[in-house]
Amino acid sequence: MEFSQQLLQQLINGISLGSIYALIALGYTMIYGIIKLINFAHGDIYMVGAYIGFFAITQANLSILPALLISMVVTGLLGMLVEKLAYKPLRHAPRISILITAIGVSFFLEYATMYFVSPTPRTFPEVIDNVAFHVGDLVINGQQLLILGITVVLMIILTYIVQKTKLGKAMRAASFDTETAQLMGVNADQVISFTFIIGSALAAVAGVLVGVYYNSIDPLMGIMPGLKAFVAAVLGGIGILPGAVVGGLVLGVIEALVSGFISSTFRDAAAFAILILVLLFKPSGLFGKNTNEKV
Amino acid sequence: MGTMLKIDNINVYYGAIHAIKGISLEVHEGEIVTLIGANGAGKSTTLRTISGLLKPKSGKITFLGKDIAGKPAHEIVREGISQVPEGRRIFAEMSVLENLELGAFIRNDADGIKEDMEMVFRRFPRLEERKDQQAGTLSGGEQQMLAMGRALMSRPKLLLLDEPSMGLAPLLIREIFSIIEDINKTGTTILLVEQNANMALSIADRAYVLETGRITLSGDAGKLAASEDVRKAYLGG
Numbered sequence: 001m002e003f004s005q006q007l008l009q010q011l012i013n014g015i016s017l018g019s020i021y022a023l024i025a026l027g028y029t030m031i032y033g034i035i036k037l038i039n040f041a042h043g044d045i046y047m048v049g050a051y052i053g054f055f056a057i058t059q060a061n062l063s064i065l066p067a068l069l070i071s072m073v074v075t076g077l078l079g080m081l082v083e084k085l086a087y088k089p090l091r092h093a094p095r096i097s098i099l100i101t102a103i104g105v106s107f108f109l110e111y112a113t114m115y116f117v118s119p120t121p122r123t124f125p126e127v128i129d130n131v132a133f134h135v136g137d138l139v140i141n142g143q144q145l146l147i148l149g150i151t152v153v154l155m156i157i158l159t160y161i162v163q164k165t166k167l168g169k170a171m172r173a174a175s176f177d178t179e180t181a182q183l184m185g186v187n188a189d190q191v192i193s194f195t196f197i198i199g200s201a202l203a204a205v206a207g208v209l210v211g212v213y214y215n216s217i218d219p220l221m222g223i224m225p226g227l228k229a230f231v232a233a234v235l236g237g238i239g240i241l242p243g244a245v246v247g248g249l250v251l252g253v254i255e256a257l258v259s260g261f262i263s264s265t266f267r268d269a270a271a272f273a274i275l276i277l278v279l280l281f282k283p284s285g286l287f288g289k290n291t292n293e294k295v
Numbered sequence: 296m297g298t299m300l301k302i303d304n305i306n307v308y309y310g311a312i313h314a315i316k317g318i319s320l321e322v323h324e325g326e327i328v329t330l331i332g333a334n335g336a337g338k339s340t341t342l343r344t345i346s347g348l349l350k351p352k353s354g355k356i357t358f359l360g361k362d363i364a365g366k367p368a369h370e371i372v373r374e375g376i377s378q379v380p381e382g383r384r385i386f387a388e389m390s391v392l393e394n395l396e397l398g399a400f401i402r403n404d405a406d407g408i409k410e411d412m413e414m415v416f417r418r419f420p421r422l423e424e425r426k427d428q429q430a431g432t433l434s435g436g437e438q439q440m441l442a443m444g445r446a447l448m449s450r451p452k453l454l455l456l457d458e459p460s461m462g463l464a465p466l467l468i469r470e471i472f473s474i475i476e477d478i479n480k481t482g483t484t485i486l487l488v489e490q491n492a493n494m495a496l497s498i499a500d501r502a503y504v505l506e507t508g509r510i511t512l513s514g515d516a517g518k519l520a521a522s523e524d525v526r527k528a529y530l531g532g
Contacts, residue, residue: 166400173386173397179348180384182368183377185401185449 005137010260011253016144016213018252019151023206024229025236025244026158027079027199033175033239034195036095040102041082042203043226044109049075049204050124050217051117057125064127064212068150071208072201079200080193088189106226113219121218124211143213154205155245158198162241171195175239224268228255231275237285246286299324299453299484300345300376305354305364307337307344314340316508317354322453322486327479329487329495329516331529332505338488339381341505342455345486346378347371358453373401377451381458381488383442387431391422394430394441398448408448415444418474436467443474453484460491472498492529496520504529 024046031039049071056067086105090098131142162168174181174191182188210225211217232251236243251271258270278285300322307315315337322328330338343349345356347368356364358374366374377398386394395415399408416423419440425433430441439459446454456475460468468491476498479485489495496502496516504512504525512519519525 169389169393169397170400172389176386176388177384179368180380180386181397182348183346183372183380184397184445185369185372186397187367187369 006260007257009138010256012138012140012144013260014253014256015249016147016252017256018249019147020206020210020213020225020248021229021232021252022245022248023151023154023202023209024225025232025248026241027203028230028233029236029238029241029244030171030175030195030199032233034171034178034192035087035091035098037087037098037102038230038238039199040099040226041105041109042199043222043224043229044106044113045075045079045082045200045222046203046207046210046225047217047219047222048078048109048113048207049200050207050211050221051113051122051219052204053208054122054124054211054217057127064146064208067127068205068208071204075204075207076197076201079196079203083192083196088192110219110222117219119219121216124215124217126215127212143209147209147213150205150209154202158202158241161198167191167194228268228271231271231278235274235278235285237288240285240287243285243287250286297324298322299359300486301355301357302341302345303355303357305344305351305356307340307349307351309340309349314508315344315351318505318508318510320503320510320513322484324484325479325482326500327475327485327487327498329489329499329502330505331489331492331495331502333529334490335507336505337508338505339457340508342378342457342486342488345371345455346376372449372451375450375452376455377446377449377453378455379439379442379446379457379459382461383438385430385433385438385441385445387429389430390427391430391433391441392426394445395422395426395448398445401449407450411448411450415447418447418477419444435462436464436471439463439467439471440474443471443478447478447483451483453486454478456485456487458488458490460489460494468494492525493520496525 024042027042028039031037052074053067053071056062056070082105086101087098090101128142128146133140162171170181170186170191173184174186174188178188228251229248232247233244235251236247251274254270254274255267259267298321302318302320304317304319305315306317318341330341332338340349344351347366350365354364355362358376361374363371363374386397395412402408421437422441422444433441459471459475463471472494475485475487487495487499496519499516501514502516502519503510512525
């Protein structure tokens with residue numbers, strides 16, 4: 001009883017953490033899908049999102065939902081701007097150039113943020129009442145419910161956009177075959193901008209939610225979750241949207257189990273061990289498949 | 296019949312490679328014109344340049360009196376030029392229906408799109424049977440039909456076809472070519488690129504022969520089919 005209860009508790013914690021990874025991993029995977037770039041600055045976009053949410057709450061006295069919306073809009077535009085200024089000029093350059101540029105953008109965002117807001121961690125204000133729900137002996141707190149609720153709503157909206165809207169279809173077509181999508185009249189630049197906006201807005205939500213969950217944000221907070229979300233995206237199959245979600249959740253749960261049953265010092269090691277295992281045994285990821293082209 | 300497409304002395308490069316060396320050609324309204332030649336002669340490059348996927352270094356491309364050379368591909372389809380690319384290039388991970396919807400991406404007239412969708416299904420009944428299937432699961436011939444249907448969904452004035460016979464069985468090739476003739480009869484002008492010169496010349500009004508980036512022969516398709524040079528080089532004696 002003791003064991004199964006602890007297991008369930010860790011599952012709850014893992015799913016909350018996993019939702020955060022999933023939100024960040026979605027941006028990684030969408031951006032990879034459309035321009036085949038591992039956007040190493042994505043974790044820092046998430047960090048900027050957290051700060052924008054922080055200032056919206058502390059300076060403008062907004063409550064959590066409007067702060068989330070503002071952070072999504074501003075961070076989305078930042079993501080678009082990064083693509084236009086840093087990546088677009090390199091569209092036809094070798095892939096290594098754009099990858100190195102992404103690392104440069106990552107440092108730029110980290111240290112520019114440090115310059116403006118100081119490297120000192122900030123305490124994220126308490127935006128929802130500190131309630132805890134007891135189900136039997138299990139504890140689910142308000143933050144976890146908020147994370148879960150918002151993640152589910154965003155997934156539903158994202159699925160609708162990608163599956164049903166014209167823009168979503170254009171996105172899928174362009175990430176499958178950009179050139180042929182252009183022959184259909186799809187403006188690739190617009191679709192790429194749109195992908196960066198959506199991916200960055202999702203990362204912003206993750207940033208704000210992490211602030212709410214852990215109460216603390218700092219300019220380098222994006223490094224580790226950025227890498228973890230990258231692992232999640234690879235685990236699910238890079239470029240595949242449901243893969244990013246499942247990969248994020250699986251990673252979050254494994255980390256929680258490792259912290260709960262072994263030691264929290266091993267949780268990062270567990271995440272990267274997963275990356276190594278996936279790359280060794282199924283590089284295309286859980287949802288990856290080899291598509292055969294018929295001639 | 297007026298001139299629909301006029302290519303005037305274009306030069307196209309792939310990096311340092313001079314792929315198209317001063318080609319000029321014309322397509323008149325209502326015609327089927329074919330561009331034949333060996334592998335690597337520059338046939339696909341010519342179509343890709345018309346569609347805006349490649350930019351000519353020099354020369355003019357005029358479509359319905361408008362200079363379109365160097366315009367991006369997504370704008371050229373709005374002018375009324377649609378391409379069925381080499382190798383079909385269908386969106387394999389999307390459904391047949393979604394492929395056709397993407398063909399109509401530039402349009403906003405829901406009723407007209409629905410009408411054209413029905414037209415495509417009348418022309419290719421097998422696509423209707425499989426409309427919810429993933430396009431990648433279709434056979435080669437069905438994929439060719441889907442690629443053609445998709446191109447028709449933009450209601451093009453000029454349809455560019457790149458090697459529609461590629462990889463298909465002879466019986467299917469005949470079916471595809473009779474559909475091409477049919478599409479032409481209902482008012483769509485066609486520029487057809489083919490390695491299968493026999494088939495292409497049999498349905499075309501006029502033809503151009505392309506050799507290593509230059510046009511070496513041109514004229515009435517029937518006359519070219521009968522000419523000794525063409526027979527030797529492209530029709531197997």
